[in-house]
Structures are given as structure tokens and as C-alpha cells.
Amino acid sequence: MEGKLYEASLTGNVQALNALLHEDQLILDRLSLTAFNETPLHIAAMRGHLQFATVVLTQKPKLAMALDNQRRTPLHLASANGNLEIVQELIRLGSTSGDVCGVQDQDGLTPVHLAAMNEHLEVLKALIQANPQAAKEIPATGETILHMCVHYNRFEALKVLTELWNEEELAKITDHGGNTLLHAAAINKRIQILNFLLRIPSIKGNGNAVNRHGLTALDVLDQCPRDLQSLETQQILMEAGVLRANDLRPLPKSNLQPSANFSQTKRKGLISKTWARYLNDDKQWLEKQRGVLIVAPLVAAVVAFYTGINPPGGTINTQIGGYSLGNAVLAEIDMDKYNGFVAYNTFTMIISLGMVVILIAGFPLRNKFWMWVLTLGTLFTVVFMVATYLQSLGTMAPDGYVNATSIWICLILLLGCGITALIHTIFFIVWVVMKLSKRRMPETQATRNQSAAQV
CATH class of the missing domain: 1.20.120 (Four Helix Bundle (Hemerythrin (Met), subunit A))
Structure with missing residues (x-):
């Protein structure tokens, strides 16, 4: 009989489901005893069978918290596939059994992560409205959901998610390697995302932040293969005032003397001024x-x-x-x-x-x-x-x-x-x-x- 139930979930056959429930009212309760990896609700959520999923949830709301062999709930599958109506039903009927939006799979991903990675914006907004904190969970990879959006180039999803953090938090948010969002945009050469981030005053003001290896966003870009995108990314970062880590370190006392000498040459002749400028010019306009x-x-x-x-x-x-x-x-x-x-x-x-x-x-x-x-x-x-x-x-x-x-x-x-x-x-x-x-x-x-x- 469980086999017929799974066949009905594959096609979304509500009549067959009602017939099985009429024949055995405990059929959904015995699902935990079966050897199937997914429940019929998982299959219905993945395939977008709204009416089938609604009947199952009405009969047994606890199935909204059921896990498959990768520890994913039906909401994970519905969010990844962009099935908005099923997501809304799972949130509405499944919330009585617990925090369905905050469940993490074996990789530490919540349904919000999967919706953002696939850029299902309406699903993403519905999940955020139900539980904003789920977006701030850190998966096993150590990347925040914002870093994942940068990595997968999900610009629209990133714009929606940035509203969950204030400007100061956005500037300081880092992954497991201490990389800020600016580091991530530079590493992946995301021009559009980089321009968007630099329009946020706090992120631009913290542009010279270093990661755990002591590298700024400009330093990590230098370690990437050189192409036209890297040159454009480098120019954007430099125009925003981002420096390399070596330029941020204070000069030793022995190197401070030329600066003092340069200030003294201001009253000297044209040749002395030109020579001092040649030695001490650090405007990097060529770079x-x-x-x-x-x-x-x-x-x-x-x-x-x-x-x-x-x-x-x-x-x-x-x-x-x-x-x-x-x-x-x-x-x-x-x-x-x-x-x-x-x-x-x-x-x-x-x-x-x-x-x-x-x-x-x-x-x-x-x-x-x-x-x-x-x-x-x-x-x-x-x-x-x-x-x-x-x-x-x-x-x-x-x-x-x-x-x-x-x-x-x-x-x-x-x-x-x-x-x-x-x-x-x-x-x-x-x-x-x-x-x-x-x-x-x-x-x-x-x-x-x-x-x-x-x-």
C-alpha cells in the first residue's frame, strides 16, 4: 500500500491519495517505518503538486519536518525548485510542528540558502518573512549566504538579502577565511556586485580590511589569473581607494627621513623639487x-x-x-x-x-x-x-x-x-x-x- 502512495505522489493524484486514506487512515503515520528515502511530501514538493501536498499536510503536519537521506525537509526541495505556493503551504501548515524554515541539511544549508543559490526571489522573500534568522545560519562551507550569492553571481538575491543586515554589519561580515564581501567580489571578479557593494558607504569605508592571511581585496585579486575582467576589477577597487596590504603598513623610521627631506626641498630650486618628486611619488597613477x-x-x-x-x-x-x-x-x-x-x-x-x-x-x-x-x-x-x-x-x-x-x-x-x-x-x-x-x-x-x- 505504501508503494501505491508513492506512485500517487509522483503524479500528484489526489483521488488516489484520498482513496488510500479512506482505506487506511494510518498510512501516513506508518511512513516512518518504511525504507524509502523520501516521504510522499518530499516528492510532491519537488514536483510541484500543490493539492497533493496540501492534503498530506492537512492530514499529518509533522511530515513538514521529515528528513530525507540528505537531511532535507520538503521545504528544502520546494525552495530549491522555486515552487512558491507549496513553500507558502509548508510554512503555513508546517510551522505548527517547529521552525521549518531554520532546518539545516547535511551541508548546513537552510531552505533560504537553496532559494538564494537558485535565485527564486519570491520564494526567498516568503522564507525571509517567515524566519529572517534562517538566512544568517552559517553552513558547513563557512560561507555566509551573502558570500554564496557573490560566488554564484546571484545579484538580485544579494540585493534582497542585504536588507537583513545594517550597513555596519555588512561591512564586517566575513567567511571562515576572514574574507569580506569585497574580498569575495574581487576573487570572483563580479563587476556588477562590486559596484553595488561600493555604493554602500560602510563597505567602501572598510575597503582596506584584511583577511586572515593579511590580504586586502586588491591583494587577493593579484593572485587571480590576469584577464580583462581582473583589470577592470582592479581599476574599480583602486578608484574606490582600496590599497594593498604593504601600502597600509607604517614606514620604518629609517624610511621616514626622505619624507622629511622632501618637505625641506619645497623651498629649493626646480631641479630639487623634480628630483624629490621622482623619488617620493606614490600616487600610483600608472597602476x-x-x-x-x-x-x-x-x-x-x-x-x-x-x-x-x-x-x-x-x-x-x-x-x-x-x-x-x-x-x-x-x-x-x-x-x-x-x-x-x-x-x-x-x-x-x-x-x-x-x-x-x-x-x-x-x-x-x-x-x-x-x-x-x-x-x-x-x-x-x-x-x-x-x-x-x-x-x-x-x-x-x-x-x-x-x-x-x-x-x-x-x-x-x-x-x-x-x-x-x-x-x-x-x-x-x-x-x-x-x-x-x-x-x-x-x-x-x-x-x-x-x-x-x-x-
Whole structure:
């Protein structure tokens, strides 16, 4: 007879259920003695058989608290499948037997967790209204329900659930690893959720919180694979004022002296101020604009590539005399000029692509070496682009004539690039020398102390 009951639950046959109850009024009471993993109410809740579930609940409300082999109640299954009407019936008729909304399965998940993970918003609201505290239960994974929403990218469910906590609590809520919601959004690169969280003042104000490993949200993002999403996430975090853990630590006393010296150089000359700025600049504007900076060399490389395959004068597209199809017209007329054009254009493309590789590879742009490399790369790209331009003008102009004004403007630009490259190179060399001298100073001091001790 129990087999017929389970068959009726699979199809939601209310008439068959009533017939079985009329034949044996204790049939639902004997379910605890059967070897089935789920009760008929579990099956009806999972399949959405509302009338069948209502009759079973009316006859035996305690079945709302029955557990299957994974310790899930019928409300767990109905919530996971988004069966709103059955959820409402289980809450209404099953609440007399206990807190049906707060029951945890073998993984520590309540029906609220399952509804949020599947983003059944109406079910989620009904469960929260019945028992808001069930959403705050911590499952075996150690993640809060908010962290789970971030992990599974359940943005709408997250917005509903955040109303259960005040702003201060939202800023401090963490998982078992001490990760805040901002950490979770950064790890999973959830751009939409990240922007939503940063609009909450308390979360933005606590943006530099560290987890149990002493890492901020920006630090954990650095450990993730680099792609366009990570670059966008990094830019959002930096614009919100999120720093790395190393930048939060106070400088040792030995490092405070340059700052004092910098304040004293404010009244000195222009060179002293510029040098002090070069040594102490910590605005990290290059790091913040990494994603934007990639565009410039990429555009230069694309232009150089297009110019290389479409040289001035075009290519031979019809068989004329002894000329080969596809050859550059300029190459057939003046090979020396063509070689110069190709060389300048190739340098432009290769240097630009090299800069793109540096920016994408994630090298720390706060490092003076990479700043120097990018600066020289940009200047060399400009120089070779100007050289390519002049070479092209000379090729297209009658008898190689180029307007003197155009030549002088280009020469002035090239002179400015050379002066800028020289200044940055001098600054970089001096900076390297100072770094090396500082490293040798402790060794020299130790040698002196050892000699003094021997005396």
C-alpha cells in the first residue's frame, strides 16, 4: 500500500491519495517505518503538486519536518525548485510542528540558502518573512549566504538579502577565511556586485580590511589569473581607494627621513623639487590607469601593421612587364627608400607590442625600472612614427620635396623626445646608484663595527 502512495505522489493524484486514506487512515503515520528515502511530501514538493501536498499536510503536519537521506525537509526541495505556493503551504501548515524554515541539511544549508543559490526571489522573500534568522545560519562551507550569492553571481538575491543586515554589519561580515564581501567580489571578479557593494558607504569605508592571511581585496585579486575582467576589477577597487596590504603598513623610521627631506626641498630650486618628486611619488597613477594605457600602444601597433601592408603608392595588382604581383610599388622604384620605410614602421609596431605585453603581464608599474622602460618605449614609438611619416611624405612628394615647416615641426618634436628620454634616463641611473649605495652601507657599517670590536 505504501508503494501505491508513492506512485500517487509522483503524479500528484489526489483521488488516489484520498482513496488510500479512506482505506487506511494510518498510512501516513506508518511512513516512518518504511525504507524509502523520501516521504510522499518530499516528492510532491519537488514536483510541484500543490493539492497533493496540501492534503498530506492537512492530514499529518509533522511530515513538514521529515528528513530525507540528505537531511532535507520538503521545504528544502520546494525552495530549491522555486515552487512558491507549496513553500507558502509548508510554512503555513508546517510551522505548527517547529521552525521549518531554520532546518539545516547535511551541508548546513537552510531552505533560504537553496532559494538564494537558485535565485527564486519570491520564494526567498516568503522564507525571509517567515524566519529572517534562517538566512544568517552559517553552513558547513563557512560561507555566509551573502558570500554564496557573490560566488554564484546571484545579484538580485544579494540585493534582497542585504536588507537583513545594517550597513555596519555588512561591512564586517566575513567567511571562515576572514574574507569580506569585497574580498569575495574581487576573487570572483563580479563587476556588477562590486559596484553595488561600493555604493554602500560602510563597505567602501572598510575597503582596506584584511583577511586572515593579511590580504586586502586588491591583494587577493593579484593572485587571480590576469584577464580583462581582473583589470577592470582592479581599476574599480583602486578608484574606490582600496590599497594593498604593504601600502597600509607604517614606514620604518629609517624610511621616514626622505619624507622629511622632501618637505625641506619645497623651498629649493626646480631641479630639487623634480628630483624629490621622482623619488617620493606614490600616487600610483600608472597602476590605476593600466587598462587605459594598454589602448595607446595597441592603437599604434595596429596603425603600423596597417601601414606596413599598405605602403605609400600601394602594391602591384596587375601583371606589368617584369614586375611581380603583390610587390610594393615603392620597392620596385626605389628600394633604399622602401627599406627605410619598412625599418621605421617595423620598429614602431614591435616597440608598441612590447609595451602591450608589459602592461598585460602585470608587472608592478610602481617600480621605477618599468616606468623608465614604458617612458622610453613611448618616446621611441613617437620617434619612429615621425620618421615613418617623413619617409612617406618624401616618397609621395614630387622629387622628394617636403615642406620645410613640416620638417621643422617634426624635428622640434624629436628634439623634445630626446631631451625627455635623457632626463628620465639620468634620473633612473641616479636612482639605481642611490639604491646600490644604500645596500652597501649596512655591509660597510658592519665591517666597521667588527673592526672596532677587534680593537
